[in-house]
Amino acid sequence: MPWQIDLASYAVSMLLLPVVLAPVIARNQRLLSAIAFMVASVSSLVMIVAGALTVWSGRTQKIVLLIGLPDLPFHLRLDPLSGFFLTVIGLLALFVSVYSKGYVKGILAKRSITSLTIFYCIFLAGMYMVVLSDDALIFLISWEVMAAASYFLVMFENERIENRRAAFLYMVVAHVGAIAILLSFGVLAGLAAGFGSFSGYTFDAMRAAKFPLEWATAAFLLSFFGFAAKAGVVPLHVWLPEAHPVAPSNVSALMSGVMLKTAIYGIIRVTFDLIKVFPWWWGAIVLILGLISAVMGVLYALMQHDLKRLLAYHSVENIGIILIGVGLAMIFTSFNMPLLAALALIAGIYHTLNHAMFKGLLFMGAGAVLHATHERNMEEMGGLIHMMPWTAALFLVGCVSISALPPFNGFVSEWLTFQAFLLSPSLPSPLLKLLIPMGAALLALTGALAAACFVKAFGVTFLGHWRGHHRPNVHEADWFMRIGMIMAAFTCLLLGIFPTILIGWLDTIPEQLLGTKIATTAGAFGWMWLTPVAYERASYSGPIVFCGILVVVLAAYLILHVRPGAIQRVPIWDCGFEKINQRMQYNATSFSMPIRRIFGFLFHVKEQVRISPQAAHKAFPKKLYYSLRVRDRFWGWLYKPVIELSFWVSRKVGRLQQGRIQAYLIYSFLTIIVLLVFL
Structure with missing residues (x-):
């Protein structure tokens, strides 16, 4: 009997309870916090049991939910791969949910946590459903639920402009990636059952199909691009150091710790399970991008002074290390x-x-x-x-x-x-x-x-x-x-x-x-x-x-x-000078300076030293001003041109907005003429 997948389904359903109760008990914020994070903890514990036992048994379980579109039901599957990722998500979600009970106490005095608790539970449910999905439809719906919930979590302190900016950037990158994943599933589904039928949307239909190398390559590249955008692979990493620092820390832990891993799950599922047969150079692409992400991620992290931004860049590094293992596995499999x-x-x-x-x-x-x-x-x-x-x-x-x-x-x-x-x-x-x-x-x-x-x-x-x-x-x-x-x-x-x-x-x-x-x-x-x-x-x-x-x-x-007497404490000594104060310590900037000198060509570094003009004597300045700015070169190479082009096109298109009914009637007339000519 497929009781593990039923258990996983119950765990997902439990997360809807705080979402339903939140509007009712929103006035009692402490009670809402206690219920939401307690339910999230219990749900995570149940998911750990279901996932771990599935991996241990090695069995595959499936269920079909007749709640999708007509003739397109939702298919769920729990096998060792999905069981492992459920266990990973459940473990960290359990720890973070316990942690969150204390963490939100510092927020309660400042603002309402209703949106935080609602989207926290939806976020967890979305990640679980991504891993359980066994067809393209429910996978993409769950993927969008996960992305939308995490967007609102990043936007939790929406009065701050950096939160709004980071959330917008994250949503743009997430949706560009989602479009690529959608196109990839479209290619696989079309080849699995013919482009005139919808029956190929299930992962079972894709597993049973044999794909021509050209179409399989297109599907792989699209899916890898989409999942890499979510995982923060260089050069698609720019949203990650912006979103993680501004999100609440319990959310940052989940986004960095497990949300990025849903992209790793997607890469492994599509490559090893759905496509199965591939040339060695696919693995070489994954390996090279993994190596670049690992090295660049740790170098970016070394330049940071913001503790959470430093940790965010290390997520880029570690995603790279994971992709190194996946890329090597693909290469060995092809040989x-x-x-x-x-x-x-x-x-x-x-x-x-x-x-x-x-x-x-x-x-x-x-x-x-x-x-x-x-x-x-x-x-x-x-x-x-x-x-x-x-x-x-x-x-x-x-x-x-x-x-x-x-x-x-x-x-x-x-x-x-x-x-x-x-x-x-x-x-x-x-x-x-x-x-x-x-x-x-x-x-x-x-x-x-x-x-x-x-x-x-x-x-x-x-x-x-x-x-x-x-x-x-x-x-x-x-x-x-x-x-x-x-x-x-x-x-x-x-x-x-x-x-x-x-x-x-x-x-x-x-x-x-x-x-x-x-x-x-x-x-x-x-x-x-x-x-x-x-x-x-x-x-x-x-x-x-x-x-x-x-x-x-x-x-x-x-x-x-x-x-x-084995240990004796004495004043700090520095070449005969004992009057050392806290301003004479190594700081983050001085620590990273040698590495910045070696690898500075990889970044856009702007370093300035300015002496106060009010100095009494040039040998004894009153003040010394030091400024350092380290920017990601990928902003200037890739993203800034796209942003400028988007604004240019928007300004040109905006000129069509005349505010006169005559102009809009002309636009409608021209549209009808074009449709009649070309259709």
């Missing part, structure tokens, strides 16, 4: 190397889960900092570890995880991606033998730059002394917020210590899509050792590494903290 394809695909989907956890944790941590300081600029922070020790420790877990350092989860998925790279010399194409080692080097560069970026983010935000001009009444996050972050941090640790167990659970996905799995080789030496293909090539033990690090930390603590 009939199923075991290596399974390894690369596992690396990609493992990083999908890992990124959801540590990026959700980091955005929740940034939200706690913003909640306490009302500040996003890292230059105005510092020393928060003394006032927010829980948030600092949990944010540090996220920093270590995203920097791919053991024993946390980011290390495992990036290590698996490197293993897929190192095994690629067996590919027969000379071009790929050149491209893939270069890709491995770029991935290593990305990892090093990510570590540097989060040394900057944590050090400038939490260490040292307060850098701001005005010191607010900083306070620690409340317990609901802490519990949400603790659960995410604990999950990051478990995913890093027990990867072999998780890969055994994930292995039904490559078995479904590729016909093979890696659990036999990956777990050949039990749950303690991960051996992706063969133990002679590479092996990793998360539990042993964790125990080793724990022993070193405990030994250092015993040596330094147990013996009295």
Whole structure:
């Protein structure tokens, strides 16, 4: 009996309850908050059970809902791939919903949260339905529901012009992508059942069809462009660093952590499940764009002073890392190397889960900092570890995880991606033998730059002394917020210590899509050792590494903290000068300066230093003014010309608006003449 898909359907239906109740109980905002986020938490927990059991069983379940258009019912499907993404969305939604109960307390005193709770629940329902959809119609409807709900969430503080601007940009990019996805499904549906029939709109009809290479390529390129726009792949990433910083932090955690992953789901579903057969250069396109996104994303992040904008650019980087795994899996599949394809695909989907956890944790941590300081600029922070020790420790877990350092989860998925790279010399194409080692080097560069970026983010935000001009009444996050972050941090640790167990659970996905799995080789030496293909090539033990690090930390603590007098505190000394104040610290700008000098040609950098003209003597200026502006070159190369052209066309078309009835009658007459001539 298909009880897992029924359970998932009930979980989606539960999210409609707060939407219906919100207008009734809107006057009691605290009650509305409690009901909405409690229902969202329970719904997420139910979805985790349904998704995780589906992946574990490896079974596929389907239901048909007779509520669509006439003769076009809605088809739902729950298989291991959709079950995995439901689990990822449900996990982070559970943590963020618990966190949100405390987070909205800081908003209640300022404004109504009715729209926030309504669109929060609709947003979750839209993401779940995208993953459950098994035909083009319900997929696109769910996709639009998800996009519209997230638009209104970004617009929550609509009195601010940056929110309106970011929401508009996001909606434009989202709809351009949606049009491309629609065209892709139109091509696949038309080839599946003939362009004169609607029966090809189901994914089952597309799975059963064999597509000519030219049409399959058109469908793939359209779908990849559409999903890449949602995922924030370079150069379609411009909406992401605009929308995430201005959205409420709980929404930013969901948008970055799981909404972007619905695009990854779409790419995998269309490529491996619907089209199935493809040439190697499709995978090369995905791999190259993944590498560009990974490197450019982390470089953009290093230039940022806004903590949430920094995290948003790191989403571009990590989406790139996921696409690297997907691209390698496509290349290996096209050369009939199923075991290596399974390894690369596992690396990609493992990083999908890992990124959801540590990026959700980091955005929740940034939200706690913003909640306490009302500040996003890292230059105005510092020393928060003394006032927010829980948030600092949990944010540090996220920093270590995203920097791919053991024993946390980011290390495992990036290590698996490197293993897929190192095994690629067996590919027969000379071009790929050149491209893939270069890709491995770029991935290593990305990892090093990510570590540097989060040394900057944590050090400038939490260490040292307060850098701001005005010191607010900083306070620690409340317990609901802490519990949400603790659960995410604990999950990051478990995913890093027990990867072999998780890969055994994930292995039904490559078995479904590729016909093979890696659990036999990956777990050949039990749950303690991960051996992706063969133990002679590479092996990793998360539990042993964790125990080793724990022993070193405990030994250092015993040596330094147990013996009295082992640690002595003295004034800060700097080349004989002891009177150091908080304005003499490294800040975010100075930290990123060497990297900006090396990679500055990739950005539009405007740096100015000006001495105050009121100086008494040129050797002793009264004030020194420093300004730095780093802009994305893609704005000038791609988007600014399109925007200017759009305004030019709008101005020309606007001249047709004469305000006189005679002119409108002439327009109507000319239209009729043209239709009669050409039709």
